[in-house]
Amino acid sequence: MAALDQKSPNVLLQSLCCRITGKSEAEVAHQFQYAVRVVGSNYAPTIERDEFLVSEKIKKELLKQRREGDAALFSELHRKLQTQGVLKHRWSVLYLLLSLCEDPRKPSRVGSYGALFAQALPRDAHSTPFYCTRPGSLPLSYPERLGPGGSQISTSMGTSGISSLGVYSLNGPTPTPQPLLAGHPPQTAGQQLGSRLAWALPNTSALAPTSRAPLGPPPLSTRAPRPRHDGDLTAEVGEAALVRDILYVFQGIDGKFIKMSNTDNCYKIDSKVVLCKSLRDTSSRLAELGWLHNKIRKYTDSRSLDRAFGLVGQSFCASLHQELKEYYRLLAVLHSQLQVEDDQGVNLGVESSLTLRRLLVWTYDPKVRLKTLAALVDFCQGRKGGELASAVHAYGKTGDPQMRALVQHILSLVSHPILNFLYRWIYDGELEDTYHEFFVASDPTVKTDRLWHDKYSLRKSMIPTFITMDQARKVLLIGKSINFLHQVCHDRTSPGKITPASKSTDSPKDAAELLSDLEGAFQGKIDAAYFETSKYLLNVLNQNYLLLEHLQAMRRYLLLGQGDFIRHLMDLLKPELARPATTLYQHNLTGILETAVRATNAQYDNAEILKRLDVRLLEVGCSSYHYYCHGLQIIPLLLSWATAHTITTVFTRECMSHYLRVFNFLWRAKRMEYILTDIWKGQMCNAKLLKSMPELSGVLHQCHILANEMVHFIHQMQYYITFEVLECCWDELWNKVEKAQDLDHIIAAHERFLDSVISRCLLDTNSRSLLNQLRAIFDQIIEFQSAQDSLYRSALEELTLRLQYEERKKQRDSEGEWGVTAEQEAEENRRIQEFQETIPKMRSQLRILTHFYQGIVQQFLVLIMTSPDESLRFLSFRLDFNEHYRARDPRLRASLGTTRGRRPSNI
DSSP states (O other), X not given: OHHHHHTSHHHHHXXXXXXHHTOOTTTTHXXXXXXXXXXXXXXOOSSOOOHHHHHHHHHHHHHHTTOHHHHHHHHHHHHHHHHHOOOSOHHHHHHHHHHHTSOTTSXXXXXXXXXXXXXXXXXXXXXXXXXXXXOOOOSOOGGGGGSTXXXXXXXXXXOSSOOOOOOOSTTSSSOOOHHHHSSOOOOOSSOOTTOGGGGTOOGGGGGOOSSOOOOSSOOOOSOOOSOOOTTOSSSBOOHHHHHHHHXXXXXXXXXXXEEEETTTTEEEEOTTSBOOHHHHHHHHHHHHXXXXXXHHHHHHHHHHTOGGGHHHHHHHHHHHHHHHHHHHHHHHHHHHHHHXXXXXXXXXXXXXXXXXXXXXXXXXXXHHHHHHHHHHHHHXXXXXXXXXXXXXXXXXXXXXHHHHHHHHHHHHHHHHHHHHHHHHHHHHOOOOOTTSOSSEEEOXXXXXXXXXXXXXXXXXXXXXTTSOHHHHHHHHHHHHHHHHHHHTSOOOOOHHHHSOOOOOOOSHHHHHHHHTXXXXXXXXXXXXXXXXXXXXXXXXXXXXXXXXXXXXXXXXXXXXXXXXXXXXXXXXXXXXXXXXXXXXXXXXXXXXXXXXXXTSGGGGSOHHHHTTEEEEEOOTTSHHHHHHHTTOOSOOEEEEEOOOTTGGGTSOHHHHHHHHHHHHHHHHHHHHHHHHHHHHHHHXXXXXXXXXXGGGHHHHHHHHHHHHHHHHHHHHHHHIIIIIIIIHHHHHHHHHHHHOOSHHHHHHHHHHHHHHHHHHTTOSGGGHXXXXXXXXXXXXXXXXXHHHHHHHHHHHHHHHHHHXXXXXXXXXXXXXXXXOOHHHHHHHHHHHHHHHHHHHHHHHHHHHHHHHHHHHHHHHHHHHHTOSOHHHHHHHXXXXXXXXXXHHOGGGGSOHHHHTTOOOOOO
């Protein structure tokens, strides 16, 4: 370890400092620190990287020293080196050799090349080589930083007088995302980032530096053209010293006289410095650039290392780096000019010299540009992903064309990752959003059966403002359809065959071109992918999984649309209806169901459809049993539908629960119709038999009247449910399904269909009172059936006994005997008397039934008269066609117009 430490760079560098100065290690501490900064800085030569130019300069140096032989030998060796190709960086080696041959007592090469720039600069320049713009009304001004809201900027970025802020690149001090800076986009006419200096430089500007010139201590010079009082702060400071300090401040480095004040959060001139008011004010105005630079640099340094900031945030930092790079190029030119003036002894007052006023003119446009960037940094604080892109886009809504061009350039870089996310999603169905920047979110915990409904959703906060909500919804549907095809439908067709992928945004320039035509090319790409993908998905569902056939089967079987099948099934189940529910078995009911299918037109349906039709028994005592079978003496039977795994996306559990509720309601209504049919058949069959019993005529007449009222009520309800509810809603659903453009349209239309059926069949929570009245009417029908059956049993038994008595009389008469004895006749009269005494009880029971029934119907009519549904109000007129109930209750005498939209009151 000791041997290794002796060879470390720090130890070797310290030894080199000791050897050069001839001092001990303790005495060279200052020089050692300075050397460390120099080695760690991002120095770059300020001349053109031209191998031929450097080799010619080496030859000239050898010729000046009268070493013609060495110059010829150098030319031959250089030629051989070029042909062999052993070294990749020959220019660097030659430049090193040229630098080593220079006399350290002479002015530095950097200063000599800086003189070329000084000659190239126009003498009466009134514009800056930095990007030209005009000031606008910005929310950020330098005096505002003196308030309590200003952010504190540390001065730890460097106070040694040497800048370590080189040109930003992949190897710069602040890392930036590799994909975003690996290749810069082609430059447009308005934003040629690498050639803005050409505005102020003639052809000799080919020698302009491509990076910041090293701003270390000035090289030794034999001339001192500018009077300086650096050692005494109490003496009046000259403008030349202030210019040098200002150049340091431009980079965020404290100068000798101008330093950062952490308390006031601004650059201030030392109070001990004696300075006239005009120079002090001008220096303060120029120092604002340093504060703006620090603000932007602090943001980029803190965010560039934050991985959670995401690709969009890194792109934003990269765009800020590009702008700072242009700013550093300006500083390199200014510093080179300053060094040339120092080397050549140019005094203040010379037309080409650097002054504070000249700097004020040159930095006016860069100051406006940095103000825009700093304000944008403030506005984007705490944002990431699509929200950050929205903030940049919103800041570009300005009337200043130059500022708008700047923001548009930044937006093209920021939106590049978002558009890459978008194209991978709509063309491949892939979502690799590690830092949750994209506006489509995925929940990996959701299973495939809920993929369409729950797995993918929109992050509304991450939708960029240049993308509309309709476009975002289509983008979500496209990728969701691709994943649904692959994971649920198991369709292995490649996404490229479904939707041919168009050219994606390979560079920020492509993103900028696309953003400039959001309503044209961008909208066209999304629409094309949306229509093609949705069309392919619907074709797969209809052809491979029979989606439309399943929808029609629901209408025929669960909504009782297949009349012959439902009627035959109810006939076959008639013996089962009289049995206790505990004695029913699943296999018996399944056999009855299969018999009903084979005996009706249902047998011609698709086998894939028929095998999903089943019978389900509800357990006695469960809540579902009481919900479906409350108040009715029927078996707890439900037709169930086993949907395929794929189409459960449309027929969800909630939808199937709605179907079963509607089926139960329709089944009970159909059952009531079946019961009333049996009642009518009993009346027709027994009418002639009971003619011989005139005492029953009044009771039978009451039965006929009540049965007719019930038949009228049930027929009108059946007509309303079948034609005004089911048929109308089904026709509306089918029209929407045929016009549907995507699966979401079908799901939404299907859900609206079920909601409408549930609401208009009085099964929703708002119609609970109406449903209770209807159930009570159904209960009265069943009680009436029981009462009539009891009446007919008693009457038929009595009729049988009377016929038997008459038959015995005739038989005895034929035998020549007396027909009956007095005792038999008395017993017969007593039995008839007892039967006739039960007739008033039967009449009273029927009267009570009629009273209760009519009271419930009257209450039902009052409720539907005040219903907001117009079809229900028309139903009330058909139920009370002869105004029987209207005459009994004044609440029913209101006209249709006065009851429209009125809510039911407490009755």
